[in-house]
Amino acid sequence: MTDTVAPLRGPLRLVAQSVPLDEATLDGVPLTHLLPADGGLAWVRDGDGLVAWGEAARLETTGAQRFADAGAWWREVSAHAVVRDKVGVAGSGLVAFGSFAFGDTSGISRGRRAGSSVLVVPSVVVGRRAGTTWVTTIRESALAPTPQISPTDEPVSPEGVAFADGSTSGAQWESIVSEAVRRIAAGDLDKVVLARDLVAELAAPLDARAPVRRLAEAYPNCWTFHVDRLFGATPEMLVRRERGLVTSRVLAGTIRRTGDDTRDLALAGSLARSSKDLEEHEYAVRSVADALEPYCSSMNVPEAPFVLHLPNVMHLATDVAGVVDAGHETASALELAAALHPSAAVGGTPRAEALALIDEIEKLDRGRYAAPVGWIDADGDGEWGIALRSAEYDGARVRLFAGCGIVADSDPEAELAESQAKLVPVRDALAASEDDLPV
Numbered sequence: 346m347t348d349t350v351a352p353l354r355g356p357l358r359l360v361a362q363s364v365p366l367d368e369a370t371l372d373g374v375p376l377t378h379l380l381p382a383d384g385g386l387a388w389v390r391d392g393d394g395l396v397a398w399g400e401a402a403r404l405e406t407t408g409a410q411r412f413a414d415a416g417a418w419w420r421e422v423s424a425h426a427v428v429r430d431k432v433g434v435a436g437s438g439l440v441a442f443g444s445f446a447f448g449d450t451s452g453i454s455r456g457r458r459a460g461s462s463v464l465v466v467p468s469v470v471v472g473r474r475a476g477t478t479w480v481t482t483i484r485e486s487a488l489a490p491t492p493q494i495s496p497t498d499e500p501v502s503p504e505g506v507a508f509a510d511g512s513t514s515g516a517q518w519e520s521i522v523s524e525a526v527r528r529i530a531a532g533d534l535d536k537v538v539l540a541r542d543l544v545a546e547l548a549a550p551l552d553a554r555a556p557v558r559r560l561a562e563a564y565p566n567c568w569t570f571h572v573d574r575l576f577g578a579t580p581e582m583l584v585r586r587e588r589g590l591v592t593s594r595v596l597a598g599t600i601r602r603t604g605d606d607t608r609d610l611a612l613a614g615s616l617a618r619s620s621k622d623l624e625e626h627e628y629a630v631r632s633v634a635d636a637l638e639p640y641c642s643s644m645n646v647p648e649a650p651f652v653l654h655l656p657n658v659m660h661l662a663t664d665v666a667g668v669v670d671a672g673h674e675t676a677s678a679l680e681l682a683a684a685l686h687p688s689a690a691v692g693g694t695p696r697a698e699a700l701a702l703i704d705e706i707e708k709l710d711r712g713r714y715a716a717p718v719g720w721i722d723a724d725g726d727g728e729w730g731i732a733l734r735s736a737e738y739d740g741a742r743v744r745l746f747a748g749c750g751i752v753a754d755s756d757p758e759a760e761l762a763e764s765q766a767k768l769v770p771v772r773d774a775l776a777a778s779e780d781d782l783p784v
């Protein structure tokens with residue numbers, strides 16, 4: 346099913362201008378401190394990235410054609426735009442932020458907006474990259490004046506947060522995992538990623554700037570995002586395309602941290618040797634390498650993963666890189682993301698069997714969790730992360746998500762504990778105090 350909402354009048358003619366911003370005027374203020382009260386749009390990592398607000402144009406789409414619809418719309422918008430870019434770095438010039446639904450029917454049962462995939466062209470973007478800071482203004486038909494950029498007011502911290510089970514209880518989810526292990530043992534498939542959710546009810550509508558700021562501070566080596574009521578801090582880069590080079594950070598295989606550095610180092614060693622985790626990881630790397638290969642003239646796929654250390658967990662990680670071949674020069678970051686989604690880090694192996702099993706047993710509407718989130722520019726370059734360690738909110742109600750790769754040797758109890766560890770970043774970012782944390 347395809348259902349697209351986009352302007353039906355003549356071609357949209359956007360005028361975008363990027364100009365350098367004297368960093369002294371911001372005096373090192375984090376980008377997330379510029380976000381407006383409605384949360385705006387954010388894509389930041391380790392101080393760099395993009396924050397934005399306002400809306401010059403927007404596309405909402407649903408169904409199996411969502412990536413194709415968004416790609417066609419963006420090509421059209423970019424082709425008719427006038428771009429004056431006096432900065433010339435990745436993310437300057439005309440950009441759109443986006444977030445996609447996980448599956449062809451994700452979110453649709455919860456109403457049209459909940460299930461919509463979206464591309465938003467903001468009216469103001471502030472970017473920072475490797476010491477360069479800039480501001481982009483985007484407006485229909487005319488050049489917009491460059492606004493004064495300054496920090497906004499302090500966000501309101503969430504209060505009275507009450508956490509509850511989402512679609513399933515922990516015990517129910519364990520039995521779903523057991524069923525998946527049975528299916529894998531029966532030879533139906535090799536790997537499936539199963540997810541669960543947690544619901545947080547707040548005393549007042551969420552000011553998303555509060556958790557976004559906290560996530561960006563606490564998880565500097567993750568990509569912290571906020572797009573259309575979806576926020577999170579993901580460690581996984583589905584695809585980055587920059588001037589003909591594509592990179593992807595593949596994660597799968599996880600161990601919880603203890604907080605004791607010596608023990609964690611030993612745990613990192615055991616993760617790197619764990620045959621269960623290495624198997625889980627290999628499926629994810631293969632799925633990414635196989636999907637990128639048709640687009641690349643050369644590729645580098647390291648033989649062994651490294652261990653990525655995050656404050657809550659450690660993951661097996663592989664950075665895949667490739668050069669886009671001459672025949673696919675026009676394949677945008679979004680087209681590549683569509684080809685890669687869902688990788689075996691969030692779907693499974695074989696893909697079709699895994700998705701069918703997820704549909705059959707998971708009992709969760711993933712919405713936009715575990716799907717591409719990020720940004721794209723007018724040349725088709727951009728970054729699309731996988732929306733993990735994320736939550737979607739509507740007023741005072743927040744749904745947090747986490748999932749785990751299940752293979753033949755998976756233990757349901759250990760997977761539940763792993764899912765809890767993966768919920769920690771957003772859960773802590775929402776909790777006003779330790780007292781609010783669920784037990």
Ligand SMILES: C=C(O[C@H]1C=CC=C(C(=O)O)[C@@H]1O)C(=O)O
Binds near residue numbers: 596689733748767
């Ligand atoms: C599906 C999630 O994580 C994926 C990414 C890294 C490690 C994973 C794992 O070890 O199971 C998952 O494949 C999630 O965080 O919700």
